[in-house]
Amino acid sequence: MKLWLTTITAALSLQLHASELKLDNNLAYQLTESLTVEVGQRLAGSDADRRAVAWAEQKFQQLGYDKVWREPFTMQYWQRGQASLSVxxxxxxxxxxxxxGGSIATPFDGINSQVVMFDSLEQLKQADAAQVKDKIVFINKSMAKDKLGTFYGSVVGARAQGAVEAAKLGAKAIIIRSVGTxxxxxxxxxxMRYSEEVPRIPAAAISVPDAxxxxxxxxxxxxxxxxxxxxNKLPGEVESHNVIAEITGSKYPDEIVLISAHLDSWDEGTGALDDGAGVGIVMATGALLKQQGRPERTVRVVLFGNEEGGLVGARAYAAKHAAKLKQHVFASESDFGAGRIWRLDTGFGPNSLPFGQTLQQQLAHLDISLGDNSATGGPDVSILKAQGVPVVTLQQDGTDYxxxxxxxxxxxxxVDPAAMQQNLAAWLITTKAVANSRIDLRQ
Amino acid sequence: MKLWLTTITAALSLQLHASELKLDNNLAYQLTESLTVEVGQRLAGSDADRRAVAWAEQKFQQLGYDKVWREPFTMQYWQRGQASLSVxxxxxxxxxxxxxGGSIATPFDGINSQVVMFDSLEQLKQADAAQVKDKIVFINKSMAKDKLGTFYGSVVGARAQGAVEAAKLGAKAIIIRSVGTxxxxxxxxxxMRYSEEVPRIPAAAISVPDAxxxxxxxxxxxxxxxxxxxxNKLPGEVESHNVIAEITGSKYPDEIVLISAHLDSWDEGTGALDDGAGVGIVMATGALLKQQGRPERTVRVVLFGNEEGGLVGARAYAAKHAAKLKQHVFASESDFGAGRIWRLDTGFGPNSLPFGQTLQQQLAHLDISLGDNSATGGPDVSILKAQGVPVVTLQQDGTDYxxxxxxxxxxxxxVDPAAMQQNLAAWLITTKAVANSRIDLRQ
Incomplete structure (x- = not known):
């Protein structure tokens, strides 16, 4: 494996040589910049995804992590093509x-059909087949803004399940108003998802002004x-990777404090907010922790692959490490952009709530208050939480996300570099507090 | 001509039947909505341009204008194709x-060349050919914001003349940072422009984040x-039109008060701000003026064609009406988006400055102050001003334009409907004041 890594590294030397990193409080931003400028988009399963994996391994090594490795998983690869929609x-x-993402193509000449509009997925579900048959369904539900992104959940259903519901009623395709603010x-x-029960139909989103x-x-x-x-093309199964690196604990190397983000992104932007910022924050956290003196427990940084396709890398991680999840004393993910952290939410055992209060006191100077104990830990980490791993969510301001x-x-x-510094400070304090304590957060 | 108009109207009936117009203070917005929803983009010379011309004729008739006609001119048609740029x-x-706009295509396989960056057109002009030869020039000049759009002028040179300057030094193509805020x-x-002196090279703009x-x-x-x-394609010469309509003056029908906007737009948006808003404002002004009692002088509304290609319709208008420009007692154009009007600038003879002060007093309740006497009247109207026609500019807040x-x-x-109402009110007051006065603004 070492030799193979060296080969990858050599191939990428042109890309990587120019971005020197400084181990300072701007490190998270520097890493996000490096990833988005040198790799850019990194759709899971694509060549760019492979470049991102190699980038991550090399950066972890440059940053002085003790161990760096990748863990493969298989996934269904979806490849975007051209898309056009006209009246x-x-x-x-x-x-x-x-x-x-995941949508089939249209026939080569496209689909030319009358459109029928619904206000929501719920309204579509109540429609008669006669209204919908052979038409293009249009779901026109708008999304409101708030700090927590609360309204995403109530709108995204049209994206995820719309094609199935429309196909049940005989639609030829579905378009939705973009899930955005x-x-x-x-x-x-x-x-988006298909079901085995109904035909697969093409699914697309139009911008809010177009809706x-x-x-x-x-x-x-x-x-x-x-x-x-x-x-679009669905070329079938390919391999992608979670990239993992550790700062080995000085006293309790088998106790794992897991901090994470996801390395993949959608392919039309450069994935700076989703989730380049998270990648920068957690990679910088481990490196600066080591610089500040090796923590007692092991700090493991996981960059999950193919989060966007449905937490595919996180599920692979949980399966591979199932026997060792008990040694995971803590997990958290940064995956809500680059806004300032304003609240600490915990997902601890009842006896550990005082630890959450102590932690919040250490974060108070960063304007971070204490939330509740129902944190998910982040999209990928929610898979670990479901297996009993204690979590926190360092809740970012997602108003503009x-x-x-x-x-x-x-x-x-x-991405605001000053907000990234605030994030990094909060992650350093949180990770260090857990990694240098003896607390069992499951209790 | 009448029969022919009827034919056009019949063909468009499907498009036009549904949008009933109300002669109220929301009329400018209603018209802008109708144009952008029912026609959309209207690149000069295109089929959409012809639909826009037919739309304008029909709307003028629906609005009760006394005369409606179109005046043809010829123009070079430029047709956008696909564009892609990758590192x-x-x-x-x-x-x-x-x-x-106006750029030639690349060879079918594209141009693959090293890029050389300049901070400005001026810096490019000072470069050595050795730096530039066979490369793609990249001009990376940013644009600042203000109410008047002052900074546009200092940045847009790279767009207009960049290809010529780059070609002089042997460049293969030019890309510029978008002229935008x-x-x-x-x-x-x-x-953009070419010169006969140097080879034509492809010219494109990248977004600010990409720059x-x-x-x-x-x-x-x-x-x-x-x-x-x-x-892109350059199919050659085609016909386009200025669309003109009049409210005939009750006492001095030969004295023309000209208010205007341009009907064409670029092709990637729907041209709501540039210049659908202006079209709505001036069409509504004439209609409401007639409703309020026919003015003494004739109010002529001109929707110029192909402003974007270089004031082509305006030049054709000035040439065709050269002998009658003396009867044009006033001209003005609305072509700076849909922001509120905050200042009245005049371009009057010295004896008419008190009229400008009186006019401003009538506009004061709309938060409109008096500027100076160096108004251009707007892009198209500047051609008429150069021939001695008195003008005003009702200066809009262009901070976000x-x-x-x-x-x-x-x-x-x-487009903010409330700001459109304020614009319409100001245009009504201004046009009425001039049309019901005997003043010779040339004096």
Whole structure:
């Protein structure tokens, strides 16, 4: 394995030589910049994903981690093609569209059908087949903003399950209003699902301005025809990787304090907020912890692969390490952009709540308050929490997160270096506190 | 001509029947909505341009204008194709790019060349040919924001003249940082020019985030290769039209008070701000003036064609009406988006300055102050001003205008109906004051 790593490293030397890293409080930002500038998008299963894996291994080594390795898993690879959507009659206009992740292609000549609009997935579910059959379904549900991203959950169902519900009623395709909070003309991609029970139909999202436009067209002319063309490919099973690195504990090397982010991203932006920022934060945390004096417990940094496809890397990690999950004394993930952390939520055993209070006191100077004890720990880490691993969520301000999330507009210029420093400080304090304590957070 | 108009109208009936207009203070917004929803983009010379011309004629008639006609002119038609730009080595990434209007295509396989960055057009002009030869030039000049759009002028030169200056030094192509003030990932198109003296090279713009990204890549690796591919077409000469309508003056029908906007737009947005808003404002002004009692002088509304290609319709208008420009007692254009009007600038003879002061007093309740006497009247109207026609500029707040201008993000949702009402009120007051006065503003 060592030789093979060396080969990869040599191949990437051109990419990597130029970005020297400084072990200072700007390290998280430096790493996010390096990842997004030198690798860019890194759709799970793609060549760019492989470059990201090699980048991560090399950076961990440069940062002085004690152990660096990758763990393979298999996944279904989905490849974006061209996508176009136009109003073919009576108003001839091109709309901004993106294929949803996992969607099949349309026939080569596209689908030309009348459109039928619903306000929500729930309204679609109650429709008659006669309303929907042979049409393109349009779900036009808007999303409101808040710090926690609360409203994502109530809107994203149309993306995930819309194709199945539309197909049940005989639709030829489905388009949804983007799951996002911006009026900028970007369409929001993200994973969607099929069912074995009903035919697979193409699924896409249009930008918020285009949804508003389409609604206005329909109010003028309910019999509107759309033409959708997409040539996504589903090449089948490929290998991807979780990338893992450790700072070995000085006293209790078998007790694992796991901090994480996900390395993959959607392919239209450079994945700076989702989740380049998280990658930078947790990679920097381990490196600076070692610099500050080796912690007593082992700090393991996991960069999960293929989070976007449905926590695929996290499930592989949990399966591979099932026997050793009891040695995972703590887990947390940074995966909600690059906003400042404003709240500490815990997922501890009842006897450990005072530890959460002590921890919050250490974070108070960063304007971080104490939330409740129902933290998930983050999307990937929720898989570990389900196996009993104690977690925290260092809750970031996500007010603007869904302005950029899963769009071409998720780029480095949206990341505030000062907010990244605040995140890094909070992760250092939290990780160090757990890694240098003897507490059993399961209790 | 009448029969022919009827035919056009019949063909468009499906498009037009549904949008009933109310002659109220929301009329400007209603018209902008109708144009952008029912026609959308209307690139000069395109089929959509012809639909826009027919739309305008029909709307003028619906609004009760006394005369409605179109005046043809010829123009060079430029047709956008696909455009793609990627970093081919060492960082494999796709950048967001748009062809500049008028640019030739690349060879079918594109251009694969090293890039050389300049901070400005001025810096490029001072470069040695050895630095530039066979490369892709990248001009990376940013644009600052203000109410007047002051900084546009100092940045747009790279777009207009960059290809000529780069070609003089042997460049293969030119890309510029978008002339815009937003960090959203949209590229800004707009007209560019060639010279007979040097070879024509392809010209394109990348979004601001992509310019930042490219600069960061170059700081890591100065020897960066780009691959640019575009297949724009230049089909040659076609016909387009100015659309003109009048409210005939009750006492002095030969004295023309000209108010205007431009009907064409760039093709990637729906041209809501540029210049759908202006179209709505001036069409509504004439209709409401007639409703309020026919003015004494004739109010002529001109919707110029092909402003974006270089004031082509305005030049045709000035040429055709050269003998009658003396009867044009006033001209003004609305073409700076949909922000509130905050200042009245005049371009009057010295004896007419008191009229400007009186007019401002009538506008004061709309928070409009008096500027200076160096108004251009607007892009198209500047051609008439050069022939001695008195003008005003009702100066709009353009702080956010260049966030959207010439990008796919110029859509109706960016237009504030309340600000449109304020614009309409100011145009009504101004036009009525001039049309019901006997003043000779040339004096």
């Amino acid at each position: 073919s009659a009576p108003f001839h206009q091109q709309l901004v569209v993106t294929a949803l 911006s009026i900028n003309r970007f369409a929001h991609t993200g994973i 508003i436009q389409l609604e206005k067209m329909l109010s003028r002319q309910p019999e509107l025809t759309l033409h959708l063309q997409m040539d 869904f302005d950029y999330h899963h769009t071409p507009n998720d780029t480095l210029d949206k | 081919s080595a060492p960082f494999h990434q796709q950048l967001v790019v748009t062809a500049l 937003s960090i959203n990932r949209f590229a800004h198109t707009g007209i 930042i990204q490219l600069e960061k890549m170059l700081s890591r690796q100065p020897e960066l290769t780009l691959h640019l591919q575009m297949d 260049f966030d959207y201008h010439h990008t796919p993000n110029d859509t109706l949702d960016k």
